[in-house]
Amino acid sequence: MIFDSLDVSYGDMWGSQQGTAHSDPMPRAVAARRHAAGTDYAVLLSARERPLALAEYWPRRMWRLYLFDDRSWRVQMIDLKQHGTGMLLAHRNTRWQFSGEQEHASWKWDVQETTTVSADGQVEVRSEFAGPGASVPEGVPVRRFAAPLESFLCPAPEFGEWQVFAPFLAQQGHEPAAALVLSDVPVDEGAGPLRAAGIEQLFRPGVHDTPNGQAAVEPVDAGLLRITSGRLAVSDPGWVGEDPRTVAVPRGDFPVTLSLVRTPHATEVAAARVTFVDVPPRAWEMALRPDEDLGLLGGGQFYGVGVDTGTAAFLDATRTVDEDRLDEDVFVPLDSRFAVELPGTRSGPNLIAFRAGRGDGAYPVWIGRTDDGQVGCVVVDFRLHPAAGGE
Template structure:
């Protein structure tokens, strides 16, 4: 990695390939600002640096429309002492998340992590949420936003053909330069990536073993795949939600042919002990609707109307919320009549926590299952075969998201 020519940077810009722009000023070894650009991902990230080389402000802009950039995220850190580490827990910070539909939230932590926080709506007018897209090389506006206008002494000239300094990574401090200039570098970073699906086939394969969590000597293994019954979908428009919610939400934008489909839940256990005695806690890791018998070739995130995956930041996802420790799948035609009542919480009705409710009016039904470790938010993944047809939908409880597959996948002793 190192500086690249203007021609190379312009070529990468036109192709949507990642590159970075580092802005420096005379006599200052640390960059004033760094721009990370990857138009294939619709992404422009801007970082501002203080005199100690610590990042103090972040802007995350997304190209959601032709000719305009949306300001998705603003973050700012305050370091009270010169020797405070970058992003130290004691550093005060403000985080703002904005969304194209006008929503926004602001989190203020004046004493840093653990020092109390204030959560409010983000009062940012629409004209400040959008910026006109600029041409290659027009970076002053973004740097001015990140540094709040403090651009004294900074040159935005093109990088020389043979700059004296090499920036190893946009998020690391490189060696000092003796003249002021800005230069483009090959990427030592990658654009923010939404949550990716992991182990969705393996979690439904009994005996599959995974690497142990940090606090366990033995990793989890798939114990059972339980048939929960037939899910009836009279319209094929699927809703995933907490069955106790009064408003189940909109169905996914991807529908399946109306019909009757097998539904399963998968469980995994991680051997442990309590007071010297062996203990095996078994948790639901996922629930799936089997649409076809064809193998899944690729996965995509299930979305509801208005959800735009281009706005997701690192490891973020759209999912369904859970407050009762249970989730469900249900057809949209039956959702309003079957959710929101006390009878949707299975309690001890089933040893596996499964409950099936029928809606004679629509012909659909609702199948309730335990939601992994309990309350939270969980993504649903849509599987497709090589022809692009839907093979299944999987509600992922995220229990296995950080684990790795082990080569020995034989059935664990139970």
């Protein structure tokens, strides 16, 4: 196929490998800011409603390029890294062959061929047969030879210079015309990060309509949280030492409230709140780390607390946990309860852990501020309630 134009869309890495546009597209301006900040994003290049390549921008100015064949199957992956010449070196090129559509969908390849290129042009080509999990025959074919380095180099693109990837498309039979036009797929440039809307409703008792029927919201007391350092941490209790998300707050003992959502099928924790000033918040803001920039987020995206144990917790930033006792002290009790407290010493900080919505994932943390700018409350929203999370 010869093409003279490419449609360009932007999104997160792994955001689209099948369609002609990202399922959650990112405005061009956001992608450009990510490029300038060295933060990951992806560029999907399509032609005639068919995907041709997905280029992922990795840290340290590296790129990974996925190529698609005429069936829109992802059949090739090229890793490009910085070379001493100032260009990009295609140092690893992997191709796959599949016997049919079902095998491709389940990623059971028949042949995998990997070409590795050193910085001085030494090439190794290794072929493997049979799919993952199957035995690989002894004596895997390997070829080694020297080749002109120039044939493996390409310019490192500035943002928007996606023509530099066009020559790679020929490896799947997609021939670019001499004059290639790039056209951005239209995206709502006004779409921004996730906004805090309906947070107060998360803790307002009553019956609400949901896509799965009616659900009853019930706020419940989860105890008093003791803050001794002036820093609240929000973390998975199994990863307390791994750079938790923190907020500057007053010292003292403060109530923790869970929002339970009850349906005929289950009762789940929809949100958790620790209240520092008992007045309705005037404004909400996302809890950010110093290195996080809202300008790098696409539509509906957020920075939040990561959960890997199905559990989240409020704690003082100085509080530690005994990992050997987490099962006995936290995870097992939460099988039959919604929240559990790990006491501190007489004057030391405690920890209040609670079930995290429907389990593992990432969840936004919101700071509610009073009229005079004080932190009135901090809320973790597990995004179960229909009003949660806003737009």
